[in-house]
Amino acid sequence: MSAHVVVVGGGLAGLTAACDLADAGARVTLLESRARLGGATFSFQRDGLAVDNGQHVLLRCCTEYQRLLARLGTADGVVLQERFRMPVLAPGRPRTALARTGGPAPLHLVAGLATYGALPVTDRLRAFAAAAALRLLDPADPALDERTFGDWLRGHGQNDTTIGALWNLVSVAALNCDADGASLALAAMVFRTALLDRADGADIGIPRWPLEELHVRPAEKYLLTRGAEVRLRSAVRAVERDGPGFAVRLSDETVRADAVVVTAPPETAAAVCPPAAGLSARRLAGLGASPIVNVHAVFAAPVTDLSFAAAVGSPVQWVFDRTAVAGLDRGQYLAVSLSAARTWLDRPVAELRDVFLPELGRLLPAAATTPCTRFFVTRERRATFRQAPGTARLRPPARTSLPGLVLAGAWTATGWPDTMEGAVRSGHHAADELAAHLGGGAP
Incomplete structure (x- = not known):
């Protein structure tokens, strides 16, 4: 592949897509509107401290993000548990924990849940029954995305105490939404992938380096060493069809490209893409925030x-x-x-x-x-985005109606929630689509 590809947006999805495309032989120009890369995962200095804008973690099941770090040479920047253990604190009560044993899934959670001190014994027994039922759900079933996780839990014997002290510990952190507001489909995906389908999926990884050192600057260096151009303070106003390619309009210049990856937030993506791309601003606004x-x-x-x-x-x-x-x-x-x-x-x-x-x-x-x-x-x-019921049908695929124009971002239809893992997967999907379109094969 020797095409010129413009990547709009320097968040994790854009960086991933750009790295894939550069490796596939494309000439890549990455345009970021802000004065920094990283999107929603960045670091800054404050009074001598390296501060992440938010605390990000990963699980062992987040395989694509870990592969990205290995590719960038920064895999050592994450400390990954050998075995899942989540300490749990409660005011005025002894410290407890949720943990797994070395047994097969889902039996690996039985001992830990049986001794989980934040729940009464009767609620622990109810939780076992709900977990067994949850393991049978198919996250790809569209009907699940029409129902809240909380409604399903209450239909399976879970009370407010169990939801607050068990289910919400995971759903709020993973979905940025409590059980009563979360899509059952996304919740089923999270719990099955991380906790129920494989024994080690939920082992927790904590970055020991700031995000800037973990993936932002390493990805920029990776791109520059492969001949890519990375431009900050370069806000894209519009992407237009230009003959067989595209014209990417900035405030004071136009960049021409054979193909474009748009990784901006959903409403911005709808605003810059041409109508022929088939994006509906109203539909994407329904994703919320x-x-x-x-x-x-x-x-x-x-x-x-x-x-x-x-x-x-x-x-x-x-x-x-x-x-x-x-x-x-x-x-x-x-x-x-x-x-x-x-x-x-x-x-x-x-x-x-x-x-x-x-x-x-x-x-x-x-x-x-x-x-x-x-x-x-x-x-x-x-x-x-607000990971509520009904959002699955609002999330667009990487491919748009215009060949050569693709989308990336954790809000696109990755099958994953809006996480770092989802962002990386979306970048791969976008690069794969363009590689096929441009005749270069998969990166």
Whole structure:
């Protein structure tokens, strides 16, 4: 393949597609509207700390993201559990955990769930029955996308306590949506892929490097060494058909290409693509958006020995030790990750401090008596699309109605939720479509 391909957008999907296409022999120009790459997964410096805009994790079942890191030479930047274990904190109660044994799926979860202290024994038994039924669902069944996960759970004997202390621990983190708002199809996909179909699927991987070092700068370097052009502050206004190829219109110039990958957010993609591409702005607007808020607290001394933990019975959802990854050499830096965070999105920093510092003290007693020396908040208003019932039919495939113009992004029809893994898979799908169109074979 010797074609010129323009990739619109430098997020994880765009970087992946660009790397695939460059490897396939295309001349790649990547255009990013902002002054940085990374899309929704980026890092920045604040008061000497390397800060990720949000806490991202991966699971062992996220195979394509791990392959991308291996390709970029940064696989060592993730610490992956040998065996799934999720510490769970609750105010005033002993620390407990969800964990797996070394047995085959789904028996690998039996012992861990049987001793899970956040649920009464009767609720644990009900959870076993629901998990067995969930394993029989087909995530590709369109009927599942018309129903909420919460409705299905209640129909299978799950009460509010079980949903809050078990099912929502995964659904909120993976889908940026609680069970009562989440598509049953996406929830079934997550639980089956990560927890029920294979024993090691949910083993948790935590980045030990900032995202900028893990995949953003390495992907940029990978592209530059293969002759690609990477341009920042290059907002695309329109993509138009131009003879057999395309004209990509910027504010003050036009870039011509044989093919184009558009990886912008859905409504932006609909606005820049020509009508002949077949994208409906109204339809894509139906995907909506769901925010994520991260609360960052630096303590004068260590307050926990946990690298991460989930929480129940508290506004805190997940807490992560960011001390080493941020480059802090004194004290401890904790990040509280809040998904489906519309409640907290517009609250002032002072109010969030008044809520979350005491909550950390309830979960981690040492935090109640250790001075907090720095406190700040990061907010992603449109972190993911709203992964609610009915969204499966709104997510477009990579291929548009115009040959040579394809889409990528975790919001496209990957079969995965809106995650880093979904973004990488979408980039591969887009590159594969263009390789076939341009006659170059699969990258």
